[in-house]
Amino acid sequence: MDDLIKYAPDLLAGFLENVKLSLICAVLALVLGTILVSMRVSPTPVLRGAGTVYVNIVRNTPLTLVLAFSSLGLSDTIGLAFSATPSTNSFWLVVFGLSAYTATFVCEALRAGINTVPLGQAEAARAIGLTFLQSLRLIILPQAFRTVVAPLGSVMIAMIKNTTVAIAGGYLMESAFVMRDTFDDTGVSIPIFVGLVIAFMAVTLPVGFVTSRLASKLAVAR
Amino acid sequence: MSTNILFDAPGPRGRLRNNILTLLSVVILASAAYYVYARFDAKGQWEGEIWKPFLDVSTWTEYIIPGLLGTLKAAGISAVCALVFGAIFGLARLSDHRWVRGVAGAVVETFRAIPLLLLIFFLFFLAPSVFGGGDYTLIALVAGLTLYNGSVLAEIVRAGVRAVPSGQAEAAQAIGLRKSQVMRLVLLPQAVTAMMPAIVSQLVVLLKDTALGYIIAYVDLLNMGFKLIPAVHFGSLIPAAIVIGVIYVGLNMSLSTLATWLERRTRRSNRTSAAPIAPPGAVGEPETSGAGTLL
Numbered sequence: 001m002d003d004l005i006k007y008a009p010d011l012l013a014g015f016l017e018n019v020k021l022s023l024i025c026a027v028l029a030l031v032l033g034t035i036l037v038s039m040r041v042s043p044t045p046v047l048r049g050a051g052t053v054y055v056n057i058v059r060n061t062p063l064t065l066v067l068a069f070s071s072l073g074l075s076d077t078i079g080l081a082f083s084a085t086p087s088t089n090s091f092w093l094v095v096f097g098l099s100a101y102t103a104t105f106v107c108e109a110l111r112a113g114i115n116t117v118p119l120g121q122a123e124a125a126r127a128i129g130l131t132f133l134q135s136l137r138l139i140i141l142p143q144a145f146r147t148v149v150a151p152l153g154s155v156m157i158a159m160i161k162n163t164t165v166a167i168a169g170g171y172l173m174e175s176a177f178v179m180r181d182t183f184d185d186t187g188v189s190i191p192i193f194v195g196l197v198i199a200f201m202a203v204t205l206p207v208g209f210v211t212s213r214l215a216s217k218l219a220v221a222r
Numbered sequence: 223m224s225t226n227i228l229f230d231a232p233g234p235r236g237r238l239r240n241n242i243l244t245l246l247s248v249v250i251l252a253s254a255a256y257y258v259y260a261r262f263d264a265k266g267q268w269e270g271e272i273w274k275p276f277l278d279v280s281t282w283t284e285y286i287i288p289g290l291l292g293t294l295k296a297a298g299i300s301a302v303c304a305l306v307f308g309a310i311f312g313l314a315r316l317s318d319h320r321w322v323r324g325v326a327g328a329v330v331e332t333f334r335a336i337p338l339l340l341l342i343f344f345l346f347f348l349a350p351s352v353f354g355g356g357d358y359t360l361i362a363l364v365a366g367l368t369l370y371n372g373s374v375l376a377e378i379v380r381a382g383v384r385a386v387p388s389g390q391a392e393a394a395q396a397i398g399l400r401k402s403q404v405m406r407l408v409l410l411p412q413a414v415t416a417m418m419p420a421i422v423s424q425l426v427v428l429l430k431d432t433a434l435g436y437i438i439a440y441v442d443l444l445n446m447g448f449k450l451i452p453a454v455h456f457g458s459l460i461p462a463a464i465v466i467g468v469i470y471v472g473l474n475m476s477l478s479t480l481a482t483w484l485e486r487r488t489r490r491s492n493r494t495s496a497a498p499i500a501p502p503g504a505v506g507e508p509e510t511s512g513a514g515t516l517l
Contacts, residue, residue: 043232043240047247060426060474061467062433065444069463072448077459078265161337168437176339180347188347193340201335 004191007182011192014178015199021094021163021174022203026156028099033106034141040111043132051107059104063097063162067169070097075170087173094169102159109151113144146218153211157204175199267460275455276465285454289446290469296360296432296442300367301425307372312379313405326376333373339434342366346438359440363432371428375421378499382417383409385496416496419485423501426477430470443469 004011039051058066070093074080082092117140125135164176171177175196182192232240262268275281314326333341346362386409394408436444447466452459488498 044243044247046244046251050247050251056475057467057471060430060471060478062430062444062470064433064436065448065463065467065470068436068444068448069467073460073463077267078261080261164337164339165434165437167339176337176343179340180343183343183347188344188351193344196340197332197336200337200340204335 003182003186003189004195007178007192008195010178010182011175011196011199014173014175015196017091017171017174018160018163018166018200019203021091021098021166022156022160024095025098025102025159025163028095029102029106029155029159030152032099032103033110036103036107037110037114038136040107041114041136055104055107058101059108061101063101063165064168066101067094067097067165070094071168071170087171090169090171091173094163094166094171097169098159098162098166102155102162105155105158106152109148109155110141110144112151113146113148114140116147117143143220146215146220149211149218150215153208153215156211157207160204160207161200262460266457272455272457273461275451275458276461281451281455285446285451286443286465286469289441289443289466292440292446293429293432293435293442293444296363296367296435296440297425297429299360300364300371300428300432303364303368304372304375304428305421307368308375308379311372311376312383315376315380316383318401330373330376333369334377336370338366338370338431339437341369342434342438359435359438362438363435363440366434367428367431371424371431374424374427378417378420378424378501379413381499382413382420382496385416385499386412387495390495412494412496415488415491415494416498419481419488419498420501422477422481422484426474426481429474429477433470 036051036055039047040055042048071090075089075093080093081089082096083089121139121143122135125139130138163174166174167177167180179192179196183189259268266272311326311330314322315330317323317326342362345365346358349358349361350356383405390408390412391404394404399407432442433444435442436448439445443466447462448459451462485498488494
């Protein structure tokens with residue numbers, strides 16, 4: 001217990017980095033995922049193909065490889081830099097990799113959601129003369145988003161937990177690294193581990209609770 | 223579905239617009255691809271020299287294949303242990319005894335909520351202080367993967383048994399089968415068929431997560447490809463990343479294809495009265511109105 005109290009400020013600072021990563025990646029992954037799903041249902045075969053290829057490749061690559069590649073490959077070898085400060089640069093590299101990875105899962109969830117919208121809805125939208133983008137924006141996506149609130153919640157929870165893998169992208173300030181660092185100093189400490197787990201649960205459990213409540217509240221009556 | 227319902231069969235103007243859109247997207251995608259190509263080219267990443275190691279048999283026999291075997295070993299052991307863990311805890315969650323249900327539920331929910339890497343780190347540092355010195359990378363990785371994926375599989379097992387219509391259990395009880403017989407002879411055989419696709423999807427997740435072993439220096443495909451090959455053949459980091467990326471994607475996509483095939487087969491099958499259950503976090507099946515689906 002003493003270890004937990006002694007290292008609490010470091011661990012808290014690390015955990016706040018996870019929260020920061022989660023918030024930024026959530027926004028970016030949702031935006032990018034929506035763009036990807038629009039590509040995958042678009043009338044342009046080239047865009048459909050590009051979307052499918054991107055999703056299938058990135059989704060099937062381990063996140064550790066995605067992040068290690070962003071850091072060692074894209075940044076160190078190719079020279080992609082978001083900032084001159086190394087720690088800020090690796091923060092944004094992790095954001096880049098994690099968002100690119102999570103977006104594919106957002107895309108798949110949304111696509112499954114579009115599949116649950118009955119055909120008649122799209123036919124009716126076409127019948128009253130809405131264009132492709134209008135029917136997508138006004139009829140299909142609003143209904144699709146409602147059915148995917150709960151799955152999107154699961155994607156977000158997985159993403160929050162995945163922020164701990166930031167270590168593979170060379171970002172050495174978040175809680176998994178801090179925990180490893182403390183274990184290196186003082187040996188294994190059960191209170192520190194349990195404390196961090198509780199901190200993560202304090203974020204993920206409400207997300208799960210709120211999204212499942214929202215899902216049942218927003219469910220489309222059919 | 224042969225024609226997409228989101229847009230009409232385009233007329234002359236629509237075709238023109240679609241062609242313009244296609245042209246535009248080709249231009250945008252091609253210029254993006256060219257930009258990436260040029261950035262890589264500027265750093266000399268397409269030079270034959272750094273790709274040469276991958277034409278060499280020794281690179282494959284000394285690094286890539288041993289690494290792949292390391293990945294498959296960790297994935298195989300974890301998959302077997304996770305399936306056993308999942309079966310035990312999944313069935314325990316369906317127990318008639320409240321305390322068994324409660325304990326199993328608490329274990330499953332806890333391990334599902336812990337970030338996997340934290341769990342692996344914890345086990346990795348816990349093992350030496352309990353069992354003394356030694357190499358615990360494989361054990362920590364396998365134990366972490368087992369506890370996490372086993373908990374997810376436990377939920378799949380529970381959902382699978384629940385997906386069997388209640389009439390099946392009632393009929394089994396009516397002909398005088400005991401509780402264990404109902405489970406063993408009637409519910410489980412049907413549940414296993416229904417949950418097969420979800421189990422295989424979870425095994426894809428497990429296989430991908432073995433790459434976390436890279437962080438605790440377990441000798442797997444990622445470690446071999448990303449740490450050792452670039453160290454031996456200087457400058458081969460990007461080619462190595464592309465080669466091992468292709469291997470990972472190939473492995474996972476073939477497993478995913480198997481899952482899709484299993485799901486189709488389950489849907490057609492008359493060996494189970496339960497519909498295939500959705501993998502955790504997936505969108506529920508659309509109500510079949512006979513109208514088909516959009517995509």
